[in-house]
Amino acid sequence: MQTSPLPDAPARQTAREELKTIALRQFASVGFAGTSLQQIADAAGYSKSSVLYHFASKEALLEATLTPAMDTLGEILDRFVARAPSRSSQDAFVVEFIDFLLANRLQVHMFVNQGQSLQGMAVIQRANGLIETLAQSLCGEMRTAEERVRFSVALGGAAYMLSAAEMWSTTPLSDDETRAALVTVVSELLAPMQLRPVAS
Amino acid sequence: MQTSPLPDAPARQTAREELKTIALRQFASVGFAGTSLQQIADAAGYSKSSVLYHFASKEALLEATLTPAMDTLGEILDRFVARAPSRSSQDAFVVEFIDFLLANRLQVHMFVNQGQSLQGMAVIQRANGLIETLAQSLCGEMRTAEERVRFSVALGGAAYMLSAAEMWSTTPLSDDETRAALVTVVSELLAPMQLRPVAS
DNA sequence: CAGGTTGCTGACCGATCGGTCAGTGTAGGC
DNA sequence: GCCTACACTGACCGATCGGTCAGCAACCTG
Numbered sequence: 001m002q003t004s005p006l007p008d009a010p011a012r013q014t015a016r017e018e019l020k021t022i023a024l025r026q027f028a029s030v031g032f033a034g035t036s037l038q039q040i041a042d043a044a045g046y047s048k049s050s051v052l053y054h055f056a057s058k059e060a061l062l063e064a065t066l067t068p069a070m071d072t073l074g075e076i077l078d079r080f081v082a083r084a085p086s087r088s089s090q091d092a093f094v095v096e097f098i099d100f101l102l103a104n105r106l107q108v109h110m111f112v113n114q115g116q117s118l119q120g121m122a123v124i125q126r127a128n129g130l131i132e133t134l135a136q137s138l139c140g141e142m143r144t145a146e147e148r149v150r151f152s153v154a155l156g157g158a159a160y161m162l163s164a165a166e167m168w169s170t171t172p173l174s175d176d177e178t179r180a181a182l183v184t185v186v187s188e189l190l191a192p193m194q195l196r197p198v199a200s
Numbered sequence: 201m202q203t204s205p206l207p208d209a210p211a212r213q214t215a216r217e218e219l220k221t222i223a224l225r226q227f228a229s230v231g232f233a234g235t236s237l238q239q240i241a242d243a244a245g246y247s248k249s250s251v252l253y254h255f256a257s258k259e260a261l262l263e264a265t266l267t268p269a270m271d272t273l274g275e276i277l278d279r280f281v282a283r284a285p286s287r288s289s290q291d292a293f294v295v296e297f298i299d300f301l302l303a304n305r306l307q308v309h310m311f312v313n314q315g316q317s318l319q320g321m322a323v324i325q326r327a328n329g330l331i332e333t334l335a336q337s338l339c340g341e342m343r344t345a346e347e348r349v350r351f352s353v354a355l356g357g358a359a360y361m362l363s364a365a366e367m368w369s370t371t372p373l374s375d376d377e378t379r380a381a382l383v384t385v386v387s388e389l390l391a392p393m394q395l396r397p398v399a400s
Numbered sequence: 401c402a403g404g405t406t407g408c409t410g411a412c413c414g415a416t417c418g419g420t421c422a423g424t425g426t427a428g429g430c
Numbered sequence: 431g432c433c434t435a436c437a438c439t440g441a442c443c444g445a446t447c448g449g450t451c452a453g454c455a456a457c458c459t460g
Contacts, residue, residue, distance in 0.1 A: 015407080015408095029316060029317060030233065030317045031231045031232075031233050031234065031314065031317055032231075032234070033230065033231050033233045033234030034231065034232075034233030034234065034317055036446075036447065036448085037447085037448065037449090038446080038447085038448095046408075046409090047408070047409050047410075048409095048448090048449090049408070049409055049410075049449090049450090049451095050407075050408050050409070052448080052449065052450085053406095053407070053408065053409090054407090054408095057448075057449075058448065058449090112360060112364065113313040113314075113364075114231065114313075115364065115367055116229060116364055116367050117229060117230045117231055117234055119367070128367065145373050145377035145378065145380070145381045146380075146381040146384060146385070148365075148373065148381075149361055149373075149378065149381035149382055149384075149385050150381075150385055152357065152360060152361040152365035153353065153354070153357030153358060153360070153361050153382075153385055153386075153389075154353070154357065155357075155360070156356055156357045156359070156360020156361060156364065156365065157352065157353030157354065157355075157356045157357025157358075157360065158353060158357075159356070159360070160312060160352060160353070160355070160356020160357065160359070160360065161349055161352040161353055161356060164312065164313075164315065164316055164356065165348075165352035165355075165356065167315055167316050167319070167328065173345050173348065173349075177345035178345065178349065180345070180346075181345045181346040181348075181349035181350075182349055182353075184346060184349075185346070185349050185350055185353055185389070186353075188388075188389075189353075189385070189388075189389070215437080215438095236416075236417065236418085237417085237418065237419085238416080238417085238418095246438080246439090247438070247439050247440075248418090248419090248439095249419090249420090249421095249438070249439055249440075249441095250437075250438050250439070252418080252419065252420085253436095253437070253438065253439090254437090257418075257419075258418065258419090
């Protein structure tokens with residue numbers, strides 16, 4: 001009965017959202033396993049019990065943290081798959097996808113960098129499915145090794161760029177610069193992949 | 201006095217090496233924070249005390265695990281910097297570097313994916329320095345945003361490809377296939393970066 | 401004012417964490 | 431046979447982990 005007990009659902013979300021934001025930041029920077037509920041509670045100015053009042057468990061907190069981004073990604077993919085496959089629709093998709101990465105960089109970082117240690121979780125498996133769909137949309141059954149490498153490098157590279165690369169770099173890039181450069185580089189990476197009909 | 205108490209240094213390394221290998225595998229797949237000494241000991245068939253007999257602490261174990269790869273990387277970089285900067289020497293370096301990534305994929309994965317949560321550790325800071333040197337060698341002061349993105353995507357993408365990409369993919373690629381494709385893709389990524397004289 | 405719900409908390413739980421220490425068995429040098 | 435050194439271990443330590451629970455103040459509804 002914890003799921004939606006609020007009669008006035010719209011407003012009430014403040015503390016939950018606050019905790020999700022702070023938890024995501026911690027998860028992304030120290031890892032899921034490396035983050036304790038106590039740390040999250042301290043950073044948010046609540047008690048550990050309060051965190052567990054809003055979220056049934058640490059896993060549920062992570063799930064709630066990643067789910068909205070996965071919803072968005074699902075919509076973007078649905079739209080892309082629905083369009084007629086063409087060079088221009090692929091280019092448009094790349095822009096849309098990179099905007100998604102920019103807006104959800106920490107969530108993407110979580111999935112890309114910690115996905116394998118969280119494989120049991122539902123939201124991670126869902127993300128895996130989405131990425132599989134994306135790969136299939138871009139190049140059918142992923143036939144050649146080079147295509148698979150192109151896809152992996154583009155995805156993993158963009159995620160790394162957006163979340164971790166600033167570690168060894170001095171001045172951070174603005175979002176606009178990053179966006180433009182990423183669009184160029186990722187488009188270039190994916191360009192040699194021939195469009196193939198989606199295996200119905 | 202733990203450092204090198206053995207009169208017959210050459211052979212004696214078995215247990216230490218075994219523990220390092222197993223620990224690296226665990227660290228890479230579940231994260232440093234997510235791996236306990238007990239897990240490592242169990243996987244290796246030793247007791248937790250035995251692990252701590254060979255390595256002064258969990259951190260020292262990680263350090264010992266990553267250091268040889270950093271030594272190798274340092275040598276590769278020294279050789280590259282010493283060569284006259286030219287297109288052909290850059291191409292040769294890419295091949296050398298990708299062979300390094302293939303041979304040390306778990307170590308690279310550790311640095312790339314968990315570097316920011318381990319920033320206090322000496323070996324990680326050393327790795328950061330090496331990457332900085334590499335970046336400077338490839339494109340001087342890293343002037344444009346696009347160059348920085350190219351470099352980050354190449355590095356992060358290759359590391360992701362080699363360690364995590366097989367999570368959502370069905371059949372793994374052979375090392376030969378991966379190597380050839382990576383050389384192509386990374387060379388292509390770095391090609392537009394103009395060679396610049398190494399500062400000073 | 402009574403009664404219920406909501407947001408939040410401290411005390412507490414068993415388990416596990418990284419790490420210390422006092423050993424034990426054993427192999428080699430004398 | 432004795433002794434040291436080495437590889438290894440179980441018992442144990444304080445701290446912290448994720449999670450439970452009873453209860454408390456504030457609020458709305460009647």
